[in-house]
Each structure stands twice: as C-alpha cells, then as structure tokens.
Amino acid sequence: MTAPRPVDTLGEDLSRLAELHGVATAYRPSPDHAVPASAVAVVAVLAALGVDASTPQAIAAALAARQQELAERLLPPTVVGRQGSTPAALDALPDGTVLHIDTEQGEMRSDVEQLPPGVHHLTAITPDGRRAEAQLVIAPDRLPTPAGRSYGLMVQVYSLLSRHSWGMGDLGDLAELTAWAGRSLGAGFVQVNPLHAAVPGAPTDPSPYRPSSRRFPDPVYLRIEDIPEFAYVEEADREGLRGLLEQAARLRRSVLEKDALIDRDAVWELKREALERVRQVPLGPGRRAAYVDFLAREGEALEDHATWCALAEVHGSDWHHWPAELRDPRSPETARARAELMDRVDFHCRLAWLTDTQLTTAQRAAREAGMPIGVVHDLAVGVHPDGADAWAQQAYFAAGMSVGAPPDAFNSLGQDWGLPPWRPDRLAESGYAPYRRLLRALFRYAGALRIDHVMGLFRLWWVPQGRPPTEGTYVRYDAEAMLAILALEASRAGSVVIGEDLGTVEPGVREALQERGVLGTSVLWFERDWDGDGRPLAPEKWRADSLATATTHDLPPTAARLTGEHVELRDRLGLLTRPVEEERIESATDVGEWLALLSRLGLYEDATGGGRPASEEEAEIHAVHRFLLRTPARMIGVWLPDTVGDRRPQNLPGTWDQYPNWRLPVADADGRPVTLEELAASPRLHALVDVLRVGLGALSESTGAASEGGGEVGP
Numbered sequence: 001m002t003a004p005r006p007v008d009t010l011g012e013d014l015s016r017l018a019e020l021h022g023v024a025t026a027y028r029p030s031p032d033h034a035v036p037a038s039a040v041a042v043v044a045v046l047a048a049l050g051v052d053a054s055t056p057q058a059i060a061a062a063l064a065a066r067q068q069e070l071a072e073r074l075l076p077p078t079v080v081g082r083q084g085s086t087p088a089a090l091d092a093l094p095d096g097t098v099l100h101i102d103t104e105q106g107e108m109r110s111d112v113e114q115l116p117p118g119v120h121h122l123t124a125i126t127p128d129g130r131r132a133e134a135q136l137v138i139a140p141d142r143l144p145t146p147a148g149r150s151y152g153l154m155v156q157v158y159s160l161l162s163r164h165s166w167g168m169g170d171l172g173d174l175a176e177l178t179a180w181a182g183r184s185l186g187a188g189f190v191q192v193n194p195l196h197a198a199v200p201g202a203p204t205d206p207s208p209y210r211p212s213s214r215r216f217p218d219p220v221y222l223r224i225e226d227i228p229e230f231a232y233v234e235e236a237d238r239e240g241l242r243g244l245l246e247q248a249a250r251l252r253r254s255v256l257e258k259d260a261l262i263d264r265d266a267v268w269e270l271k272r273e274a275l276e277r278v279r280q281v282p283l284g285p286g287r288r289a290a291y292v293d294f295l296a297r298e299g300e301a302l303e304d305h306a307t308w309c310a311l312a313e314v315h316g317s318d319w320h321h322w323p324a325e326l327r328d329p330r331s332p333e334t335a336r337a338r339a340e341l342m343d344r345v346d347f348h349c350r351l352a353w354l355t356d357t358q359l360t361t362a363q364r365a366a367r368e369a370g371m372p373i374g375v376v377h378d379l380a381v382g383v384h385p386d387g388a389d390a391w392a393q394q395a396y397f398a399a400g401m402s403v404g405a406p407p408d409a410f411n412s413l414g415q416d417w418g419l420p421p422w423r424p425d426r427l428a429e430s431g432y433a434p435y436r437r438l439l440r441a442l443f444r445y446a447g448a449l450r451i452d453h454v455m456g457l458f459r460l461w462w463v464p465q466g467r468p469p470t471e472g473t474y475v476r477y478d479a480e481a482m483l484a485i486l487a488l489e490a491s492r493a494g495s496v497v498i499g500e501d502l503g504t505v506e507p508g509v510r511e512a513l514q515e516r517g518v519l520g521t522s523v524l525w526f527e528r529d530w531d532g533d534g535r536p537l538a539p540e541k542w543r544a545d546s547l548a549t550a551t552t553h554d555l556p557p558t559a560a561r562l563t564g565e566h567v568e569l570r571d572r573l574g575l576l577t578r579p580v581e582e583e584r585i586e587s588a589t590d591v592g593e594w595l596a597l598l599s600r601l602g603l604y605e606d607a608t609g610g611g612r613p614a615s616e617e618e619a620e621i622h623a624v625h626r627f628l629l630r631t632p633a634r635m636i637g638v639w640l641p642d643t644v645g646d647r648r649p650q651n652l653p654g655t656w657d658q659y660p661n662w663r664l665p666v667a668d669a670d671g672r673p674v675t676l677e678e679l680a681a682s683p684r685l686h687a688l689v690d691v692l693r694v695g696l697g698a699l700s701e702s703t704g705a706a707s708e709g710g711g712e713v714g715p
Contacts, residue, residue, distance in 0.1 A: 010039045014053060017063045018042050020070070021049055022424060022476035024459070029408050029504070037473035044464035045473055048398040049425060074124060074132035077429045080481045082141050086112050096127040101136060112136075117488055119431055135431030139484035140491045142517035145545070150188025150372060151636040151692045153181055153643075156208075156553060156650050157192050157221060158262055159666050160640070162676040164225070167251030167267040171358040172223030173676055174375070175365040180680055182369025186693050189447060190366065191376035191637060193553065195221055195359070197305075199387045200317050204265050206662035207651075209380045209452065210418065212317075212387030215438050216305050217359060219275070219351040220268045226361075227354055229281035237277040244274050256673045261663040279350060294353045301437060303338075304329055304392035306348035310341040318386040329392050359445040366447065373496060373635075374447030379438075381453040382419030396426045396434055400465040403456070407470055408504055414461075414469030421460050424477045432485050439486065443493035450547075454499030454518065457482040458509055483516050498547050498635070502526065520546040522633060524624060525561065525590065536597045539630035548633035550624050550642065553650045557639060559669065560647045562591055562620050569649075573658045598623040601630065613687060617645070617669075622691050629695040638692065643685040645669030 015025045023045050026036045043053045051066075052058040074093065081087030090099070090112060101109040104118030115138045122136040155177070160169035162176060174192065181187035196211030197218045198204050211218075224230060233241055248270050254260040283291060295302065307329070308319065315322045325333035338345055359375075366374030382403050383389040390397055397420040404416040427435060442449055451457070458479040463472035490497050498519045501510055510520060520543055527537040542548060550558045556566035567587050571580045598604065603623040613619040621642060628636045641648075646667050652659040665673040679685055 010036060010042065011056075011059075013056070013059045013063055014039065014042060017051070017053060017059055017066065018046065020063070020066045021046060021051060023049070024474035024476070027406050027461075027474055028506075029406065031507075035406075038471050041462075041464055041467065041471045041473045044467075045398075045401065045462050045475060048401045048462070048464075049423060049475075074126065074130060075122070075134040078135045078137060078431050078478070078481055079122060080137045080139070080478070080484045081112065082484070083115070083117055083138055084113055087136075090124075093124055094126050094128075098125045099123070100125075112138075117491065119436065119485075119488075137431070137481060137484050137488065139488040141487075142515075143487045143490045143497050144494055145517050145519070146188075146373060146496055146634045148372070149634055149636070149696060151638060151696060152187050152189030152191060152371075152373070152376070153177070153185075153640045154191040154549065154552075154637045155193075155640040155666070156662070157195065158264070158662070159650060159664060160676055160679075161252060161256060161665055161673070163252075164223070165252050166224070166248035166270060167255055168220070168262045168264060170223045171221045171355070171362055172226050174221075175358075175362040176676060178362060178366035178371065178375060179369045180676075182366055182371040184680070185689050186370075188371050189373035189376050189635065190371075191448075191450065191547075192378060194378040194380045194452075196380060196383075197388065198264075199384045200268075200309075200312060202265065204268075205384065206264055208378075208662065210382075210384045211380055211389075212308075212384055213305055213389045214380055214383055215301055215389065215441050216352045217355040219355045220264060220271060222271060222275070222351070222355055222358060224271055224274045224278065226358060227278055228287065229278050229283070232281045233277055234280065237280060241274060241277055244270050255665050256675060259671075259673075261660050262665060264663075275351065275354075276347075279347060290357075291350070291353055294356065295349060298352070298441075301392070302349055302352060303345070305352065305388045306345045307334070307338045307341075308388035308391050309348040310344035311337060313344060314341070319391040320386065327391070329394070356445070363445045363447060371447070375445070376448040376450055376496075376498065377442055377446040378450045379442060379452060381456050382417065382421065385418065385420050390420055393434055396422050396430070398423050398462065402463045402465065404461050404463045404469045404472060405503075406461050406472065406474075414463075414472070416463050416469045421462055421475065422477075424475065428478060428481065432481060435482070436485055436489065439489040440492075443489055443495045446493070446495050448496035448498060449490070450498040450500060450521075451518075452500050454501050454513065455505055455509055457486070458506070458512075479512065483512070483518075486518070487516055514543075514545050517545075519634065522546045522548045522631070523552060523555070524548075524550045524594070524628065525555070536594050538597075539601070539627055540632070542631035542633060544632035544634060546633045547635040547637050548628045548631050549637035549639065550621075550628065551639050554653055556649050557646050558621050558624060558642045559617055559645045560649070561587075562595075562617060563647075564588060564591070565647055566649070569652070573652075573655065575652075575654055575658075595620065595623075598627055601627065603627055603630075614684065618684065618687065622688060625688065625691055626695060629692065636692065636696075638688070640679075641666050643688050644674050644679065644682055645684060647671065 010025055018025050023042055024037060025042060026034045028034050046053045051062050053062055075089055079087050079089045099110050100123040102121040103109055104120055105116060109115060117138050117140055120136040122134045124132045157174050158168040160173055162173045165173055178190050181190055194208040195217045197213040197216050199212040251266055255262055311326060319327055325331050326337060363375045401421055402416050403419045403421045405414055407414040459474045459476045461472050462475050463469050499513050501520045522542055527542060528534050529537050560566045564584060564587050567583045570576050576583055603626040604619055613622050648664050650664060651661045667673050
C-alpha cells in the first residue's frame with residue numbers, strides 16, 4: 001500500500017483550512033506585491049496549532065471538522081465588547097436566548113449594556129435548550145492619553161551609573177533620575193528598557209528583549225542598600241558585606257575609569273551573595289505582612305517562576321535539558337522537587353517582591369517630583385525559549401515555532417528572533433488570562449507602557465524550527481480582544497500606552513491603534529513623505545498621537561547620525577553590503593535634506609529660547625529637538641546619551657560578538673563614561689533641556705497645547 005504523499009503545494013482546501021485558523025497563505029512586502037507562503041510552512045504552523053494537514057486526506061478531515069465546529073458553535077471562547085454596547089457575537093444569537101452573566105465584581109447580571117468593565121463569565125441558553133459558556137471582556141472605548149504635551153528622557157537603566165552603582169545602573173539610580181528630571185528639568189516622563197528577568201547563564205544574554213520572564217522583573221537591578229533589612233545584617237555577615245561593597249566599587253570604577261564594559265554577570269554574582277546575607281535578617285511584622293500579600297496576589301505564576309529559578313540552579317537554565325519529569329511544571333516530580341527546594345523557591349519569591357517594591361518606589365518618586373506620566377516601561381515582544389515563562393506557560397506557546405519578520409526592502413533574508421509565539425487559540429480559550437496577568441503586573445508600577453512591535457497584537461510572523469525566516473508565514477491574533485484587554489488594564493491603572501509601530505505595518509493597524517488611544521512612535525529620520533516626493537515630512541504633518549524622538553536604542557545617537565560616524569562604525573565591523581562611499585553619500589544626503597528643512601524653518605535661531613550651543617554639532621541637535629517641538633506629538637522623547645554627545649549606539653542590529661550590544665555606559669562625545677551626578681551638572685545637557693522647556697512653554701502659551709488632549713493620566 002502506498003503511503004500518503006506529504007503536502008508540498010498550496011491547494012484550495014489547504015488555503016481554506018489555513019484561513020479558518022488565522023494562518024496566512026501569502027504576505028505583502030509592499031502594497032503592490034504579494035508573495036505566497038510555502039506549503040511546508042503553512043502545514044508546520046497548522047501542526048503547531050494542533051491541526052494535522054500533513055496529507056490531502058488529513059486536510060480534508062481537518063477542514064470538515066473545523067467547518068462543523070464553527071457552524072455549531074454558539075459563541076467563541078472569548079466574547080469582546082465595549083462598555084455600553086452589545087458585542088456582535090451576542091447580537092448573532094437566536095431570538096429569545098437567555099444570558100446569565102457572573103461579573104468580575106461578584107454580581108449576577110443579564111443586561112450586557114449595563115455591565116461594568118471587566119472579564120465576566122457568560123452563559124447563554126437558547127430557546128431550544130442549547131447552552132454555551134464564554135469569557136466576556138467588557139472594556140472602555142479608549143485608553144488613557146496624556147493630558148497635554150510633555151517631554152521626557154529615554155535611557156537604558158543598566159547604562160546609567162551613579163557613584164552608588166554596583167557596576168551597572170540600578171533602580172536606585174532610576175528613582176534618583178526621575179526625582180531630579182521631574183523637579184529640576186521639568187520632564188514629564190523617563191522611558192526605560194525592558195526590566196524583565198533575564199535567563200541566567202555564563203555569559204547571560206545581555207539583550208533585554210530576550211527575557212526569561214516578562215511577568216517578573218530582574219533582581220540584578222536591585223539597589224541592595226535600599227533594602228530595609230540591609231541595615232540590620234548581623235555583625236557576622238557585615239564584614240562579608242563590606243567586602244562585597246568594595247568589589248562593587250572596583251567594578252564601578254572599571255566601567256567609569258578604565259573603559260571596561262558593563263559586566264552584568266559579575267554584578268549579579270556580588271548582588272546574589274549580598275542578598276543571601278540580607279535574607280538572613282527576619283522580616284518585621286509589617287514587612288512580613290506585605291510579603292505575604294505579594295505571595296497571595298501573584299499566586300501560582302510566582303510559584304512557577306521561583307520554582308524554575310530554583311531548578312535552574314540545580315539543572316541549568318535550559319529546561320529542555322532537565323530530567324524529563326521536571327520539564328512539566330504540573331508533574332508530581334516537579335511538585336516534589338519544589339518541596340525539596342522550598343528554601344530556594346522562597347529566596348526567588350523574595351527577590352521578585354523586593355524588585356517589585358523598588359520599581360513601585362521609582363514610579364512614586366517620579367510622580368512626587370511632578371511628572372504627569374512618570375516611568376515608561378517597555379514590554380518585550382516575547383520570551384526566551386529556554387526561560388521561566390516558556391517552561392511555566394507551555395500550553396500557551398506554539399511548540400517548534402519562532403517569531404520573526406519576513407523579507408523586506410531592508411533585510412532580504414528576513415529575521416528570526418528566537419522567541420516562541422503565544423497560540424491565539426489557547427489565549428482565547430483562557431479568556432486571555434496570561435496576557436491579562438502580564439499587563440496587570442506591569443501597569444502596577446508604570447505610568448506608561450511601550451509595547452515593542454505592537455503590530456504583534458494583530459499578527460506575528462511564525463518561523464518553523466530549522467527553517468529560514470523566508471519560509472515562515474503570518475498567524476493572526478484577535479486584535480479586538482488584545483486591544484480590549486489592553487484598554488481594560490491600562491484604564492484600571494490610569495496608564496498611557498505607546499506602540500512601537502516602526503517598519504512595515506499592514507493597512508489599518510495604525511488606524512485601529514489610534515482609535516483605541518494607543519500612541520504611535522515617530523522617529524525623525526523615518527518621517528518622510530513616502531506617498532509623495534519622499535522628502536522630510538513637514539512638522540505639522542506628523543501624528544499628534546505619538547511619541548516623537550530623534551533616535552532610539554537600536555539607532556545611532558544623533559551626533560553620530562549628523563557626522564556620519566555610524567557609517568564608519570558599520571564599515572569597520574564589515575557590516576556594509578555596498579561600497580562605503582555609496583553609504584557615505586546616502587547618509588550625507590539624508591542628513592543634508594533634514595538640515596536644509598531645519599534651516600528653512602528657522603530652527604537654528606534661538607526663537608523659542610534655550611541655552612546657547614557651544615558648537616555647530618550642538619546647534620544642529622538643538623534644531624532637531626526644536627523641530628520635534630514643532631510637531632503636534634503629545635510626547636517628545638530625548639535620548640539621554642544625546643544630551644552629552646554620545647556617539648555609540650546601545651545596540652547595533654545585525655551584530656552579536658562584533659559589537660558590545662547592551663553593555664555600554666552613557667558617555668560623552670569623547671567616549672568617556674558620564675555618571676548621573678555628572679549629567680546633573682552638564683552644561684551641554686542643561687542647554688538642550690532649556691530648548692525643550694522654553695520651547696514647550698512658548699508653544700503652550702501661543703496655542704493652548706497644554707490644555708488639549710485626552711483624559712487625565714491616573715496616579
């Protein structure tokens with residue numbers, strides 16, 4: 001008997017089956033060009049969603065089963081609606097259907113339009129006795145938006161050292177920065193890198209965008225001396241602490257004075273030992289009660305995270321290589337191991353609590369300093385496949401898949417980011433529980449949240465394991481549900497949301513985000529009239545609902561862009577795909593067009609006040625930021641290294657060991673590291689800040705801009 005032939009072409013049935021499961025069979029690198037997905041990729045993605053499409057017979061059976069399921073289904077697993085209206089899924093129910101709604105608030109209701117925001121349990125019973133249950137998400141129409149305009153600083157926390165740092169910036173430095181920037185500089189926010197927990201290792205992956213857990217923060221950012229129990233360490237341990245402080249001072253000096261890179265692993269070794277000693281101090285009654293409340297609030301998710309951390313100490317940080325019985329977080333063997341390692345589990349629970357507490361303190365410091373927004377945290381697009389979230393939430397992740405990007409004009413080979421994607425079907429079945437819990441945890445200490453690759457709320461490019469990124473395909477998520485839950489949790493916290501929507505964005509996405517109140521991201525060098533002559537976009541044509549900046553952590557600092565030094569850097573590292581002279585000409589032309597526009601607008605003149613630049617380069621940077629002020633953008637972000645003329649990008653995409661990504665301290669124009677204390681006294685920084693403060697004030701007086709905008713940002 002001949003074995004069934006594997007599917008290697010996109011036939012009509014396979015395409016229909018893929019469509020019914022939200023799997024794309026083609027993508028568009030440009031509006032006028034469609035590229036078909038490979039049948040191998042579509043079959044692999046369907047398999048990751050639990051659908052067998054390996055043979056024509058399997059496709060026919062799966063298609064019939066899916067069509068029957070959808071035809072017989074009264075309700076989807078999660079129904080989404082907006083406050084004061086009836087969801088379309090409920091309007092489609094047969095006349096006479098009775099609804100029973102157990103609200104999140106503990107009430108029984110039947111009138112959908114009178115429901116409070118929340119995630120409720122819905123039971124529908126039709127006149128003929130059919131019954132369906134679903135999660136019912138009722139969300140506000142829009143998220144909170146900033147009340148008026150403000151400017152803020154953007155910084156990678158690890159890169160900002162003070163005289164108290166242990167070799168890298170920490171949460172004490174962040175609290176100090178927000179207090180100073182709010183009180184002395186009039187800043188409205190400070191935006192930081194993802195502070196998610198990293199995967200331990202030797203060496204640890206330094207990228208904050210490949211975390212072990214997005215739900216829990218990284219204790220490497222703890223300010224040890226700010227932990228209350230630090231002051232009460234017994235004398236027997238105090239000598240050891242003094243030795244650790246001396247080693248930390250040497251680490252700090254090596255970065256600040258000897259041009260060493262930030263060594264996260266060395267910092268963590270010192271902090272971990274210090275935390276072991278501090279932990280020996282018993283918690284007082286009030287502190288104990290606060291810790292117990294934290295344990296109760298975080299529940300199973302925290303227990304899983306801490307269990308993974310404890311097991312990683314014994315078996316290594318890749319759970320795929322653990323003993324088979326421990327790879328399942330719900331196995332009896334894992335439960336026994338948790339009990340045997342309970343002391344270590346408690347240690348890691350304690351670290352999560354301490355870090356959460358210091359993050360809350362940093363946001364409180366920002367608000368007390370007068371910042372209307374405060375700390376803007378960053379949500380990475382995914383997690384490391386070997387880490388705690390991937391282990392604890394296996395049911396929600398698509399096995400054998402990785403998130404990336406298809407080929408485009410900037411990268412003909414596509415991208416594979418090595419991050420496992422969430423399964424949209426499992427999210428819907430759970431009422432989006434892991435997503436809700438993640439957002440709620442982050443919003444607890446965030447005045448605003450930046451969502452990396454916000455287009456992932458709509459669709460993600462899935463790459464089958466072992467295949468190149470060119471052989472992936474898009475998988476669609478329920479964007480209405482993802483946005484509804486985002487609106488629900490942000491509104492509860494009174495927090496703003498900023499979507500990183502740079503690059504290729506499918507039609508309708510930016511409009512949908514704007515309609516819900518999600519701010520976009522506008523970076524000067526990318527804002528051109530792409531539908532017209534391609535020239536720099538006039539300031540009045542920029543989006544109002546956005547965070548406008550001159551650069552980001554993935555781009556050259558403004559001084560390097562203006563001088564062309566970023567081209568020379570890529571040339572030295574062998575990263576250019578064209579002759580260096582071509583790159584220089586293109587860069588100079590790009591910069592020249594922008595500088596010409598700044599000149600035509602009179603932005604080199606001190607029209608809005610501000611400090612006097614000491615050089616032509618500073619004058620150009622001032623003009624760039626005056627231009628940002630001319631746009632209607634609600635938020636103006638200033639890359640903190642730009643304030644002192646730093647030339648080095650924090651991350652150089654396309655490199656790994658060729659460049660020290662994520663390991664550089666903030667430095668001045670000569671490459672000399674600059675401490676927080678030196679920043680506070682920097683004439684160059686204050687001159688640029690004067691441009692922003694005076695400019696915002698002048699614009700507010702002339703246009704009333706400060707009184708425009710959406711709802712108030714909550715406390």
